[in-house]
Amino acid sequence: MKTIPPLCPEPETGPKYWRSLEQLADTPEFRAWAEREFPAGASELKDGATRRDFVKIMSASFLLAGLGAFGTGCRRPEEKIYPFSKLPEGYTHGVAQYFATSMPNRGSAIPLVVKSHEGRPTKIEGNAQHPDSNGATDTFAQASILNLYDPDRAQRFTRGGNTVARETALDFLAQSAGKFAENNGQGLRFLAERSSSPSRARLQAMLRQKYSQCQWAVYEPVTFDHHREASTLAFNQSVTPYYKLDQANVIVSLDFDFAGGEEDSTRLIRGWAAKRKIAKPTDSMNRLYAVETLMTLTGANADHRLRVAPSQVLAVAARLGAEIETLTGGSPGNKLVELGTAVKQHEKWITECAKDLVANKGKCLVVAGHRQPLAAHVIAHKINVALGNLGSTVLFHQAPKAYEISIAELAQDLKDGKVETLVILGGNPAYNAPADLDWAKLQGGAKSVIRLGYFEDETFQATKRANDWHLQQAHYLESWGDARTSDGTVVPVQPLIEPLFGGVTEIEVLARLAGLDTIKPHDIVRATFRTLSTADDFEASWKQFLHDGFLANSAHKSIAVNFNAEAANKAIEDTATAPAATKDKLEIIFHRDYSVDDGRYNNNGWLQELPDPISKMVWENVISISPQTAQDLNLVIKDNEDMNLQVPWVKIDLNGRSVEGPVWLSPGQADNTLGMALGYGRKETGRIGRNSGFDAYRLRTVAAPNFASGAKLNPPARTYQLSCTQNHWSMEGRPIIREANLQEYRDNPNFAKGMNMPEPPSNQPLYPNPLDELRKKPNVMHQWGMSIDLGSCVGCSACMVACQSENNIPIVGKEQVYRNREMHWIRIDRYFTGEKTDPQMINQPMMCLHCESAPCESVCPVNATVHDEEGLNVMVYNRCVGTRYCSNNCPYKVRRFNFFDYNRRPLDQLAGPFYPTPLTHTTDGKLDLLRWFKDPDRGNKPTDEWDLLKLVKNPEVTVRMRGVMEKCTYCVQRIEGAKITQKVKAGASGEVRLTETAHTIPKTACQQACPAEAIVFGDVSDPESAVSKLKSQQRNYTVLDFLATKPRTTYLARIRNPNPLMPDFKEFPFSSQEYTAKNGHHPADHGAPAAHPATEAKKGAH
């Protein structure tokens, strides 16, 4: 029977979800853009190469191909196999090995299990056995493996900028130790990064003992020390807070971006998400209030969000504190009331929020973020104390007393000429120290500088005087070390590979400088472990430690604290009210970047190409501004017909300093503020980070490191081209994301299905379902499917990097992203709804949904995309001829095409503007075409890139070439791997089914990385599997259900939990209101999916 495709319902009264301001404006340009198969530029060759060039290249290629056929094509090259001469113990070629280790970050660590193929680490996973981890990782941990193979990392020891032998450098450290021993470390200064390593702490103590005159400074450009400092102040003992979000029913974030901006986001997201997953309408869930300046991931997931300038967060805290005091029967101090007057216009918001907190005494939490002044933290503690949250939602751990000075004090010593030898351990102060210190010059105040660094960066450039030494740092996957996770559990850092370039670790340098006998990092860590382990059998305990990846029962014990009201009140008294920001006196907020952190991941291609979760910008940072302020300042941000993001390039002045950068509208940002991400605009970096973004550090000073007021935005001089994934693959405002408020969900649990479109006028799917036939086959055991919970997905993007790492997905560069050719298999669609000044934001991870009746399959002329009998929509690269019909016919736009040989593209060509012609371009002094002819595998990659970057590839996944379509495979290599393992185990028996009870079902890479556990994969033919249970929930719905594509991946609708008493309460989420406005009925009016009359009639006829 001929089937008529259903009409796609068009928005009648404007779009429902808008992904960008252009879409909200619904311009003709946008419509033209949205109706194309691929966005403009993606499918055309718009490069500088002319038709004539093209013919030239093609004819030359044919000539060479012809020659090749005569020369080599007739016989295959002889290949050699080089076996071991002596097999390493416990090694089987081809079987991956896993090692437990951890990635140290500032004050904590992420416990990891790292996969190693033939001695090279290839994939990072979280360690689910660790007592305070669910096996999740963040974007940085996932991407850190690429840093290991970074061809731009420091590869030599230098003195005065000239290469010296490793031994020479190490001898020098020993000599220095002798010298310091004589003068008690007179003039010796250390500048280190924050670390949780017990070994480093032990060595530091030994150094202090040996060299009584030495000083130790710690500097982090983005520091989370305020949490410890404020608790220490408020409780009169050295403690650090440990927040338990999973225990809190009400959470108030005072600029506390736990979903990505703070440390330990994986743990905090897990805690928050635990109370967002509701299985049935009667379940309760937590409520999140966010007070913030920028639109952050936390704000996007909040039930109530208050936009205020960064300096006003303290005022909100004060007002909230005063309300709580009043409500709990105390009397707020005058100062709190005085501070709170600045936010009088938000009085009702704060009062109702306070009432909600009081109603949840002991089960709520107020936290101030790392950018906020100590007073804001102290007020938050005061509230937590008043509400009895201590011991339930916030615990305190003993923090060792820090014997350290600040970078400003160190700078003073340098200025005063007190410093003989400055040892810089990691970090990059010449780039990221406060601008008023002028570090690059200041560093010259020391007679000699010894610097341990991972890159030859800005600080390396400042460390080139005759007496300056530069030591290359080993990657954590090459090092022995240790750390503590935030709960205090001791975790090992153990190497998976010998240092690729002979680098040294921080603790080794310290041990050598201390003149110790034990200088091998392994021995140092073992010696430290001896002091930590209480087991009788040390060897067994050490082995267990390395095997498990943590020391059991080594977590900090929570300690009882007493609130020191006097000190707290004093801290509050000492603060002054900040003046309100205006359009001529803007406030700048400097924030940690979701992609490159503080700049440490600037040369990491995966992170550079990871779209910012809010702005969806890649490869650079922008000056974000609220739409209202942009209008006030007469900034016009317009697009041309290609959705070409030409934005004003402006100069920002702040107290005599200035930076220049592109401005970008950020819906939901506080008015009269400017957001600037740190970590870009590097002067000295590798081939990836070069020319990306602007350097916001140039405005940061010692006095105002987090936010500063009084900035002026000058009228734009020119426009600038941005690359952004924001407008790509729009879904045209259909009910793709479904959400409801908790009350509405309780009243009408089937609201999500109520948004289904009428079914097509046929009970046959539009495309044949190959599984109908395949299901009849015996011995088909599994049917794979996935469920994604939009209620707990925060949009952190860890899944994107995990997928990139697992599936050998290339990076394409800024210029190719601008042409809409990014390759991510999983993307996170970000939608805004409502007014652009204060919108609601929603995330939706989107990848191949593995439709049973897949539209892509029926249009492929070469059967390169077909179904397998377990329900996977399989993509066969070796069959694909690149017609791109499949992508054209995919309603979800999840297929990715290799327009170029991205895996073989030299890194310095990523910036564009386009590929140089191989006829004239030379690499390493040789013509590209000849290089390619001699070694087609490697293409034109320079030797160092090729040798290193091929090591990161997963050998279980094909590396795709130019002209091939690709997309999410549900990690088919893991599924097949698990099936093979089970079959090998089964041998001559029938025990071949993978089951959840036996834990043999594999996890996909995205699922494994997800801290919220929002992605669940499994066997849908097993009704007891987790995924089947999720799919049977009432919140379950299918995206674009009316196409009857029957996707295997379905979504759980998002539930918001707003407080009805709040002034900004909306009975229905904006998206739901817009749905009603368009369709003329509310989801609640349809209890069950609407059935098309034609379908009904036909069913009746049977």
Next chain:
Amino acid sequence: MSDIFPKRTNKLPGLVIAGALLVGTSVTAGVWYYFTPKYTRVGYQPKQPVAFSHAIHADQLGMDCRYCHNGVEKSWYSNIPSAGTCMNCHNQVLKDDPKLALVRESAATGKAIPWVQIHKTPDYVYFNHSVHVTRGVSCVKCHGEINKMDEVRHAKPLSMGFCLDCHRNPESQIRDPKDVYNLSLEINPEVQEKMGKQFVHDWKVNSSQNCSACHR
């Protein structure tokens, strides 16, 4: 008036036609053969750096395949033994034989022996040895009677068609796992059929013909 073209040009059209036919035929034949899975390396028998004889070791001496290829039941890859494995015996047997000089050198210095690869699947094919040998597919099915070879020869095509022949009809090929390494075992076709059917049923053999079974 003299001829513009000499007389011999009269033959030219014929030559052109003959030439075109010749070229056309060879191109067709070439594509027919080289561009299909039939173009495999059957018969490929390169000279190896050490004259190792499977016939002597496996057949005459009766060594188990897994003594040397010990990873075959665990890995996708059936490993080439290390020189150390050879030296387990050859530090006693033929310990000064000049033919084994390379093996001794490798064991002493750690320098690998450059064996020439014979069996190879393309990069986009993920063949797994372990699952085949543990589920009753004998070595002989893909490698031929390697226990009779003095110098290893590529015996079977190993093309996709070859794989599918068996995957479509596993009954005709699988045997009891304990006979997998018995390369000389002759099984009566009727017995094979009956036994094969039994095994496919009992072990729930699902020799997948989906693309995802081998291409990832």
